[in-house]
Amino acid sequence: MAAHSDPIVAIATAPGRGGIGVVRLSGGAIERFIQPLTGKTLSARRATFTRFFDAVGDTLDEGIALYFPAPHSYTGESVLELQGHGGTQVLQGVLERCLELGARLAEPGEFSRRAFLNGKLDLVQAEAVADLIDAGSREAARSAMRSLDGEFSRRINSVKEALIQLRMLVEATLDFPEEDVDFLLRADAWGKLANITEKLDAVLAQARQGALLREGLNIVLIGQPNVGKSSLLNCLAGYEAAIVTEIAGTTRDTVREAIQIQGVPLHIIDTAGLRETEDLVEMKGIERTWAALEKADVAVLLIDAQHGVGTQEAAMLERMGEIPVLTVHNKIDLGNDTPRASADGLELWLSAKTGMGIDLLESRLLQLAGWQATGETTIIARARHVAALRRASKHLEMAKETGTQLELLAEELRLAQEALSEITGEFSADDLLGVIFSQFCIGK
Numbered sequence: 112m113a114a115h116s117d118p119i120v121a122i123a124t125a126p127g128r129g130g131i132g133v134v135r136l137s138g139g140a141i142e143r144f145i146q147p148l149t150g151k152t153l154s155a156r157r158a159t160f161t162r163f164f165d166a167v168g169d170t171l172d173e174g175i176a177l178y179f180p181a182p183h184s185y186t187g188e189s190v191l192e193l194q195g196h197g198g199t200q201v202l203q204g205v206l207e208r209c210l211e212l213g214a215r216l217a218e219p220g221e222f223s224r225r226a227f228l229n230g231k232l233d234l235v236q237a238e239a240v241a242d243l244i245d246a247g248s249r250e251a252a253r254s255a256m257r258s259l260d261g262e263f264s265r266r267i268n269s270v271k272e273a274l275i276q277l278r279m280l281v282e283a284t285l286d287f288p289e290e291d292v293d294f295l296l297r298a299d300a301w302g303k304l305a306n307i308t309e310k311l312d313a314v315l316a317q318a319r320q321g322a323l324l325r326e327g328l329n330i331v332l333i334g335q336p337n338v339g340k341s342s343l344l345n346c347l348a349g350y351e352a353a354i355v356t357e358i359a360g361t362t363r364d365t366v367r368e369a370i371q372i373q374g375v376p377l378h379i380i381d382t383a384g385l386r387e388t389e390d391l392v393e394m395k396g397i398e399r400t401w402a403a404l405e406k407a408d409v410a411v412l413l414i415d416a417q418h419g420v421g422t423q424e425a426a427m428l429e430r431m432g433e434i435p436v437l438t439v440h441n442k443i444d445l446g447n448d449t450p451r452a453s454a455d456g457l458e459l460w461l462s463a464k465t466g467m468g469i470d471l472l473e474s475r476l477l478q479l480a481g482w483q484a485t486g487e488t489t490i491i492a493r494a495r496h497v498a499a500l501r502r503a504s505k506h507l508e509m510a511k512e513t514g515t516q517l518e519l520l521a522e523e524l525r526l527a528q529e530a531l532s533e534i535t536g537e538f539s540a541d542d543l544l545g546v547i548f549s550q551f552c553i554g555k
């Protein structure tokens with residue numbers, strides 16, 4: 112086994128009280144932990160009811176022990192799972208015993224990192240494990256499961272395989288000077304390139320949807336007091352409990368994440384907290400809000416349908432720069448107006464109180480975000496994947512423009528393949544792996 116096979120241990124279940132708590136060990140030499148911990152030898156993959164012992168033979172807990180000899184385990188190494196009672200002290204006791212026996216505490220994501228390094232999962236699948244755990248909606252969870260199943264990896268690999276075939280053609284032409292551009296023309300190299308581009312664009316579109324489902328949409332909410340901002344948030348959230356009404360100035364962290372539309376998370380940045388203040392803590396919060404505004408995808412300006420845009424809102428809009436602004440005229444029920452959208456779709460009329468026209472706002476927000484409810488199965492994806500796919504796409508575009516300069520064509524195709532390999536992890540720098548796995552929870 113490689114250098115990463117030293118025994119690691121972690122409490123795999125969430126902190127706090129629970130019916131069951133699991134301590135998990137993985138590593139090259141964990142067999143030697145079994146006897147002192149359980150006083151037994153364990154059969155492979157068989158649940159064994161046993162006691163867990165401390166150093167002097169006192170019982171720490173009792174429960175089920177499971178032993179998965181390498182390579183048939185999550186990590187690809189030998190794994191031992193001790194399922195005891197889910198109490199903090201009990202689990203801590205078992206954990207400490209494992210440390211005494213020579214294991215070290217696992218870093219966040221280290222079990223999955225080992226699974227990746229041992230070829231049990233590719234990088235996209237390993238990330239999907241974290242995304243499945245973190246999923247904020249059913250749709251996100253289902254999509255993460257699809258990526259974990261390897262659907263996203265298969266789509267990327269299919270593009271990559273076609274690209275490798277094309278590279279072989281081009282490289283062969285370079286290696287044999289008697290072959291020339293005519294040979295590539297006869298082999299329909301540029302037709303093949305066009306096909307690959309088309310395939311890649313389809314994957315990119317799917318990945319963009321997947322990234323949206325994971326990262327969500329950042330919305331800035333602008334509006335004067337009493338125009339109905341809280342009512343609108345509640346209406347979007349679908350239930351009152353999602354939003355807590357705060358006393359002016361007490362909102363320290365203005366970004367809320369309780370809302371989803373069709374499973375897409377909406378991060379609402381409420382600008383109500385952006386007021387002049389002397390309070391240091393509040394100033395910090397305000398700074399954070401301004402920083403969040405820079406990442407906004409769309410600004411929603413809420414106004415009372417009976418009134419227009421005030422000077423304060425106009426000033427706020429000024430600072431929005433390039434961000435698209437959706438103007439929402441609220442309280443149409445008071446004027447007996449009907450819900451509608453302007454022809455350019457940038458203005459909407461609705462009532463947050465009665466819910467009339469909220470569907471218009473929802474579909475407009477999703478549309479602005481680029482979400483297409485195609486009914487097609489979405490796969491979870493990350494900004495990192497979208498960026499790499501874009502890079503691959505750019506290299507394919509450049510490849511098209513190289514004309515008869517075959518060395519350049521070969522190089523662009525190589526770079527495109529490299530970008531794709533980065534996604535699944537065949538070609539990933541160590542520091543990238545560090546960043547990815549450090550975002551996992553401990554014990555996974």
Ligand code: GDP
Nearest residue numbers: 335336337338339340341342441442462463464
């Ligand atoms: P905020 O200060 O912008 O968060 O506004 P609120 O959501 O607290 O609403 C202020 C008042 O306007 C409340 O009394 C709401 O019930 C009322 N309100 C909000 N939306 C509507 C609407 O669509 N129609 C009517 N008639 N009243 C509304």
